[in-house]
Amino acid sequence: MSLSYTLRESISGFTRTKLSSTISIITICISLLLLGVFATITIHASRFIETIRNRVELEAFIQEPVTAEEISDIAKAVVSFEGVEKAVFISKEEAAQIFKQEFGEDITTVLDFNPLPPSFKISLQPEARTAAGAQAVYDRLRDLKGIENVVYRRALLELIDTRAVAVNRVTLGLGILISLSAILLVSNTIRLAIYAKRKLIRTMELVGATWAFIRMPFLLEGVVQGLLGGILASGILCLVIEHAVRFASTELAGYAHMETVFYILVVVAGAALGLVGSLISVMRFIRPANSG
Numbered sequence: 001m002s003l004s005y006t007l008r009e010s011i012s013g014f015t016r017t018k019l020s021s022t023i024s025i026i027t028i029c030i031s032l033l034l035l036g037v038f039a040t041i042t043i044h045a046s047r048f049i050e051t052i053r054n055r056v057e058l059e060a061f062i063q064e065p066v067t068a069e070e071i072s073d074i075a076k077a078v079v080s081f082e083g084v085e086k087a088v089f090i091s092k093e094e095a096a097q098i099f100k101q102e103f104g105e106d107i108t109t110v111l112d113f114n115p116l117p118p119s120f121k122i123s124l125q126p127e128a129r130t131a132a133g134a135q136a137v138y139d140r141l142r143d144l145k146g147i148e149n150v151v152y153r154r155a156l157l158e159l160i161d162t163r164a165v166a167v168n169r170v171t172l173g174l175g176i177l178i179s180l181s182a183i184l185l186v187s188n189t190i191r192l193a194i195y196a197k198r199k200l201i202r203t204m205e206l207v208g209a210t211w212a213f214i215r216m217p218f219l220l221e222g223v224v225q226g227l228l229g230g231i232l233a234s235g236i237l238c239l240v241i242e243h244a245v246r247f248a249s250t251e252l253a254g255y256a257h258m259e260t261v262f263y264i265l266v267v268v269a270g271a272a273l274g275l276v277g278s279l280i281s282v283m284r285f286i287r288p289a290n291s292g
Contacts, residue, residue, distance in 0.1 A: 222278020230270020
C-alpha cells in the first residue's frame, strides 16, 4: 500500500467535503471541550472528596479507670483490625489541652475537674474510608473490651458516598452522549466523502485493489479530523485552565492545574473518536459487492 497515495486521498477528502469536514472538526472540538470540562470537574471533585475522607477519624473513648497495660492491650487490638491504619492515644491531659485550643476555655477551671476520658483517634486505610468501611471498624470497636463509646462522622461519609456515585453516573452518561454525537458526525462526514468517490472506489474494486487499500484513506481522514479537533480542544482547555484562570484567582489557578498527560489524552481521545466514526462508515458503505 502506497503511503503517499493514502495521504493524497485523505487530503482530497477534505477538499471535496470542506464544510462537513470543518463541522466535524468543530464538533469533535466542542465535544472534547465538554468532556474535558466534565473530566476536570470530576477529577477535582474526587480530590476534594478524598481530602474529606482522609480527615474522617473514629474516636474510641476508654472506660475508666484504666491502667497503662490495659491501654497497651487495647491499642494492639485496635491496630490489628482490618481497615485500621493507625491509632493514636489521647490522654485526659491531652484531651483537656485540645479542648482549650478549640474552645479557648480551660475545662479544669470551669468544672474544677477534668471530665474528659482518654481515647484513641483512629485513622482508616484508604480502602476503608467509606461509610461501609468505617461502620465495620465501628462495630468491632464497640465490641472491644475497655471501649466505652465510639464516635465518627457517619452522616458525612454516607453523604460523600451518595454524592460521589451520583456525580460519576452523571459524568459517565454525559460523556457517552457527547462521544456518540461526535462519532456519528464524523461517520456522516466520511460517508459523504465515500459518496463523492463512489466511481473511483468502484473502479479500484474492478481492477483488483484490496479492501484495505480502498478503505485506508477514509480511515486516515477520520483520524486526522479527530486529531485536529483534539489539538484544538486541548489548546483551548490549556489556555483556560492554566492561564485564563490566573486572572480570576491565583489560588484557583493552582487548584485547577492539570497534568500534561491530561491534555495529551484529550488529543488521543479526539483521534480515537475520529477513527471510530470513520470505521463505522467505512465498514458500512465500502463492502465487497458479494457481501450484501
